[in-house]
Amino acid sequence: MQVDYKGSDLELKCVNTIRCVSADQPESAQSGHPGAPMGCAPMAYVLWAEIMKYCGKDPKWMNRDRFVLSNGHACALQYTMLHLCGYKLTVDDLKQFRQIGGLTPGHPECFQTDGIEVCTGPLGQGISNAVGLALAESHLAATYNTPEYKVFDNYTYVICGDGCLQEGISSEASSLAGHLGLGKLIVLYDDNDITIDGETTLSFTEDVPARYKAYGWHVQTVADVSTQLDDLRTAIQKAKENTDQPSMIAIKTKIGYGAPTKVGTHGVHGAPLGAEELAACKEAMGFPPNEMFFVEEAVQHVFDKAVSKNDAHYEEWMAMYAKYKAAYPDKADEIERRFAKTLPAGIEGALIHFKIGVDKDLATRQMSQSCLNGIAPIMPELIGGSADLTPSNLTDYDGSVDYQKETPHGRYLRFGIREHGMGAISNGIFAYGGMRPYCATFLTFAGYMLGSIRLAALSKFGIIYVFTHDSIGLGEDGPTHQPIESLENLRSMPNINVFRPADANEMNAAYQVGLKSLETPTAICCSRSKVPGLYGSSVEKALMGAYIVVDVAETCALILLATGSEVGPCIKAAEQLTGSGIPTRVVSMPCQEVFLAQSEEYKKSVLPGDIPTLAVEAASANGWHRFSHANVCMNTYGASGPGGKVFEYFGFTQANIAAKGEQLVTYYKTNGPVPNLNNHPIFDLTPAGHRH
Numbered sequence: 001m002q003v004d005y006k007g008s009d010l011e012l013k014c015v016n017t018i019r020c021v022s023a024d025q026p027e028s029a030q031s032g033h034p035g036a037p038m039g040c041a042p043m044a045y046v047l048w049a050e051i052m053k054y055c056g057k058d059p060k061w062m063n064r065d066r067f068v069l070s071n072g073h074a075c076a077l078q079y080t081m082l083h084l085c086g087y088k089l090t091v092d093d094l095k096q097f098r099q100i101g102g103l104t105p106g107h108p109e110c111f112q113t114d115g116i117e118v119c120t121g122p123l124g125q126g127i128s129n130a131v132g133l134a135l136a137e138s139h140l141a142a143t144y145n146t147p148e149y150k151v152f153d154n155y156t157y158v159i160c161g162d163g164c165l166q167e168g169i170s171s172e173a174s175s176l177a178g179h180l181g182l183g184k185l186i187v188l189y190d191d192n193d194i195t196i197d198g199e200t201t202l203s204f205t206e207d208v209p210a211r212y213k214a215y216g217w218h219v220q221t222v223a224d225v226s227t228q229l230d231d232l233r234t235a236i237q238k239a240k241e242n243t244d245q246p247s248m249i250a251i252k253t254k255i256g257y258g259a260p261t262k263v264g265t266h267g268v269h270g271a272p273l274g275a276e277e278l279a280a281c282k283e284a285m286g287f288p289p290n291e292m293f294f295v296e297e298a299v300q301h302v303f304d305k306a307v308s309k310n311d312a313h314y315e316e317w318m319a320m321y322a323k324y325k326a327a328y329p330d331k332a333d334e335i336e337r338r339f340a341k342t343l344p345a346g347i348e349g350a351l352i353h354f355k356i357g358v359d360k361d362l363a364t365r366q367m368s369q370s371c372l373n374g375i376a377p378i379m380p381e382l383i384g385g386s387a388d389l390t391p392s393n394l395t396d397y398d399g400s401v402d403y404q405k406e407t408p409h410g411r412y413l414r415f416g417i418r419e420h421g422m423g424a425i426s427n428g429i430f431a432y433g434g435m436r437p438y439c440a441t442f443l444t445f446a447g448y449m450l451g452s453i454r455l456a457a458l459s460k461f462g463i464i465y466v467f468t469h470d471s472i473g474l475g476e477d478g479p480t481h482q483p484i485e486s487l488e489n490l491r492s493m494p495n496i497n498v499f500r501p502a503d504a505n506e507m508n509a510a511y512q513v514g515l516k517s518l519e520t521p522t523a524i525c526c527s528r529s530k531v532p533g534l535y536g537s538s539v540e541k542a543l544m545g546a547y548i549v550v551d552v553a554e555t556c557a558l559i560l561l562a563t564g565s566e567v568g569p570c571i572k573a574a575e576q577l578t579g580s581g582i583p584t585r586v587v588s589m590p591c592q593e594v595f596l597a598q599s600e601e602y603k604k605s606v607l608p609g610d611i612p613t614l615a616v617e618a619a620s621a622n623g624w625h626r627f628s629h630a631n632v633c634m635n636t637y638g639a640s641g642p643g644g645k646v647f648e649y650f651g652f653t654q655a656n657i658a659a660k661g662e663q664l665v666t667y668y669k670t671n672g673p674v675p676n677l678n679n680h681p682i683f684d685l686t687p688a689g690h691r692h
Contacts, residue, residue: 006228010298015045015229016285017299018080019258023281024292025076025097025104026272032098032106035268036190037077039253040159042225043188046232047157048081049306055314056086056307059114062339062433063154063317066117066133070126070160070170071190072107073270077159079104082115084300086307089113091293101689110431111460118431119459122451124167125424127187130158131173132428134185134246135403135413136435139383142408144331149324151335155240158187162200165189165208169451172421174246178216179416181405183243186236192255198266209250218245223252258285338381338434341462341518350374351511354504354533361533364564365468365526367507369394372438375511376400376411383429384438384464385413387422392528393440393468419445423452423463430461436515440466442474443525444483446490453521457495460519464511470500470525471618473565473647478640488622490523491592499591500525500617501542502549502567503534506590509542513594527565529643534567537588545595546606550574550586558584558661559607561628562616566652570616573657582665585611589627609678612664618652627677630664632657 005012018041026032037044048054052065069078076097082089089103096102103113107121117133120126134156141152164170177185189208193200209219220235232251239247256268260280273281279289287294325332337344352370376382376397383403386393401410415422419441426437446453446467456463472482490498497520499510507524514522534549541547546561550571558577560570567588574584587606589595595603607613607627615621615628624631632651639646647653651660668674 004227006230010302011045011229013286013296014049014299014302015041016258016287017295018044018077018084020282020285020287021080021083021094021293021295022076023273023278025079025094027275027278028095028292029098030272032076032272033073033270034076034273035194035256036071036074036161036192037080038257038259038268039192039255040074040077040190041257042229042232043159043190043251044077044081046229046236048085049302050233051236052157053154053313054085054115054310056082056088056115057311058314059087060433061314061317063152065154066130066156066432068117068120068126068130068133068156068158069108070120070130070158070164071123072120072126074159074161075104075106075108078108078116079113082113084295084303087115089115094293118427119455122455123161123163124169125452125455127158127160127164127170128173128421128424129428129431130156130185130187131177131182131421132425132430132437133432134177134182135180135425136429136432137184138182138408139403139411140434143380144335146324146328149320149327151321151324155184155186158185159190160187161190161192162195162204166204169420169424172418173425174212174217175215176416176418176421176425177246179405180403181216181244182246185246186239187246187248189248189250190253191250192253194255194264194266194269196266196269209248212248216245218242218247219250220247221250225251225253226257260284334380335434343515344378346378347375347515348512350378351508352504353508353539354537356533356535359504359533361530362504363527363530364501364503364507365394365528367501367504368466368468368524368526369397370504371507371511372397375515379436380411381434381436382438383411383413383435384426384440385415386440387415387419387445388417389441389468392442393466395438395440395466413439415439419448420452423449423456426463427452427456427459427461430456430463431459436462436464438464438466440468442469442481442483443467443486444469444481446483446486446523450489453490453496453523454493456521457493460495461521462514462518463521464514465521465523466526467523468526469528470564471527472634472638472650473618473643474528475643475646476640479637482638483619484634484637485620485622487525487617487619491623495520497522497591497593498525499523500564501590502531502562502564502588503537505534505537505539506542506588508539510590512539512543513591525564529565531565532568534571534588542588542590543594544598544602545591545593546587546589548585548606549588552578552583552585554583556585556611557582558665559587559611559613560584560616560657560661561587561589561607561613563589564617566616566618569652569654569657572654573661576654576658577661582662584661592623604678607677610674610676612668612674613677614657614661614664616652616657618647618650629675629677630660632660
C-alpha cells in the first residue's frame with residue numbers, strides 16, 4: 001500500500017499494526033466489526049502511545065486518564081491497544097474474540113476486562129457516560145486537590161462515531177457538558193460518512209461541528225490522519241489547553257482503511273474482511289499476508305516505551321500521594337474509604353424511622369427526602385439530582401450546593417429535562433469511582449432512560465433511582481403521566497432491586513439496600529400522595545422484601561398482598577373481612593427481588609401458596625401471578641382527576657378490595673382446592689461461573 005506518509009516509517013508501521021491486529025480478531029471469530037478500528041487506528045496510536053496516562057499493572061489507578069470507546073462495536077481496536085500497552089490481555093485472549101467467557105467480548109464490558117471503563121455498544125451511551133466521568137473528576141479535584149497536590153488531575157478521552165451522535169442521548173449529555181464547562185472531556189469524532197445502511201447522506205446531513213459549537217464546546221476539525229498525524233496531535237494539545245470547554249475534534253477518516261476493495265464502504269462495517277481481502281491488506285502494508293496477530297518487535301518496543309513512561313508517571317503520582325496523605329491524613333482516609341466503596345459510619349442511624357403515634361402521615365417522596373437529609377451530611381460521595389423535577393421529586397437536601405461550572409464542589413446536579421442523558425451520566429459518575437450517584441424523575445418517565453438503567457444493571461453499578469408519582473394516584477395529570485407498565489418494566493430486568501415503600505420504615509429499608517448494594521442498582525418508587533404509617537411494620541421486616549404487616553390469631557383464610565400506597569386500603573379491607581368471618585392476613589411486599597432472595601422457609605412463612613392470595617397494586621398485573629391467585633391491578637391506562645377519586649374509580653378502595661377478597665375465597669370454596677403457588681420445580685438455568 002503506497003502512501004506518501006509524512007511521519008516516520010515506524011510510526012506508520014505502528015498504526016498499520018493496530019489496523020491489522022484489530023482486523024484479525026473478527027476474522028478469527030468470523031464475526032465482528034473491522035471497519036471502524038481500521039479507520040480509527042491513527043487516533044488510538046496517538047492517544048495510547050503519546051497522550052494518555054494509564055497503568056496496566058494497576059488498571060484502577062484513580063488518576064488514570066479515562067478512555068471510552070463509545071462506538072463499542074469497534075471494540076477490537078480497544079482490545080488491541082490493551083494488548084500492546086501492558087494490560088493482561090494476551091494474544092490467546094484476542095483469539096477468543098466474541099467467545100463465551102473470553103476477555104474480548106463482542107462489545108466492551110467493564111466487569112469482564114481490565115481497562116474497560118464502561119459498557120458501550122448501545123450507541124450514544126459511551127459519550128454520555130464520559131460526561132459523568134469528566135464531571136466526577138472535576139468534582140473530586142475541587143473537593144480534595146490542594147495548590148501543591150493535584151490528586152485528581154486526569155482527562156477523559158472518547159472515540160465516537162456518527163451513530164453515537166445521531167442517538168438523542170448524546171445530544172442530552174453533550175448539551176449539559178457544554179453548560180457545565182467540562183474542559184477535561186475530549187471527544188474524537190470518527191467522521192467516516194458510513195453507517196450500517198450505507199452513506200450517512202441517507203439520513204444524517206447536519207453540521208455536527210456547528211451543533212457542538214452551539215452546545216458551548218470547543219470544536220476543531222482534522223481533515224487527514226491517513227498521511228500524517230501532526231494535525232491530530234496539535235488539535236489534542238489545543239483541546240487539553242482549553243479547560244473551560246469540553247472539546248470535540250471532528251476527524252475525517254475512511255472506514256476499513258487499508259482494505260483493498262472494501263475501504264470506505266458499509267460492507268466493511270459489520271463483517272470480517274474475509275481471508276483474501278485481509279491477506280491483501282497485510283501484504284500491501286508490508287506484513288506477512290497469512291500471519292495472524294503479527295506484531296513486529298520494533299512496533300512492540302514503541303508501546304513498551306509508552307508503558308515505561310506511564311509507569312514513571314504512576315510512580316511519581318504515588319510518591320506525591322504519599323506526601324498528600326502525610327499532610328492531609330483525614331482527606332486521604334476519606335478518599336480511600338470512598339474508592340473502597342465502604343459506607344461511612346452511622347448511615348443506618350441517619351435514615352428515617354417511623355414513630356408510632358408521633359409522626360404524621362407523609363407521601364413516601366417526602367420520606368425519601370428525609371433519608372437524603374439524613375445521609376447527605378455524613379456521606380460526601382453522595383451526588384445526584386433530578387431531571388428538572390426537584391420540587392416534585394424532592395431530591396434536594398438541606399444545605400445542598402448545586403454543581404455548576406463555578407461551583408464544581410457542589411453535589412446537587414441539575415440535569416435539566418434530559419432523563420436518558422441523566423441515567424448515562426450517572427453511570428459514568430459511578431464508573432469513575434469514589435462516588436455514589438442518585439437521580440430522579442417521575443416513574444412514567446423512567447421509560448425515557450431504560451437503556452441507561454439496563455446498562456447500570458449489566459455493569460453492576462449501584463445507582464439509586466428515585467422515581468416519584470408512582471401510580472394513578474398522582475391524579476390530575478392523567479394517563480400520560482400515570483405509570484402502568486413501568487414497575488414491571490423495571491422488575492423484569494436482571495440485577496435491579498425495585499422498591500415501592502408503603503411507609504417510613506420501608507423507605508429506610510429501601511435506602512439501606514440501595515446504599516449497600518454496590519453492584520446492583522436500586523429503584524425507589526415513591527407516592528405523590530400521603531400514606532398512613534403501618535403499625536405492623538419495621539425496618540428489619542422490610543429488609544426481608546416482604547413481611548406480614550397484619551396477621552390473625554386464627555387460621556388465615558385469605559391473604560391480601562400489596563405494595564406502596566395500596567397497603568393502607570388493604571389493612572382496612574382486612575379488618576372488614578376478618579370482622580365478617582374471613583380471617584385475613586396482609587402482606588406488604590416493598591421489593592419482590594429482595595423477597596425472592598430469602599430462604600424458602602421464610603418465603604413460605606409469609607406466603608404459604610395454598611391460601612387464597614389477592615395481589616393489590618395500582619399498576620400492571622404482570623408478574624403478580626408468581627405470588628397470587630388473583631389481583632386487583634390495572635389493565636388499562638388511567639384517568640385524569642383528583643388522586644383519591646381516580647383510585648376509587650379503578651377500584652383501589654377498602655370496599656372493592658374486601659369484595660374481591662370475599663369473591664376469591666368463595667371461588668375456591670365452590671371450585672375445589674386452592675392451587676399451591678409454591679408447588680412447582682425451580683430450575684437454575686444460569687451456567688456455572690456466568691458473570692452477568
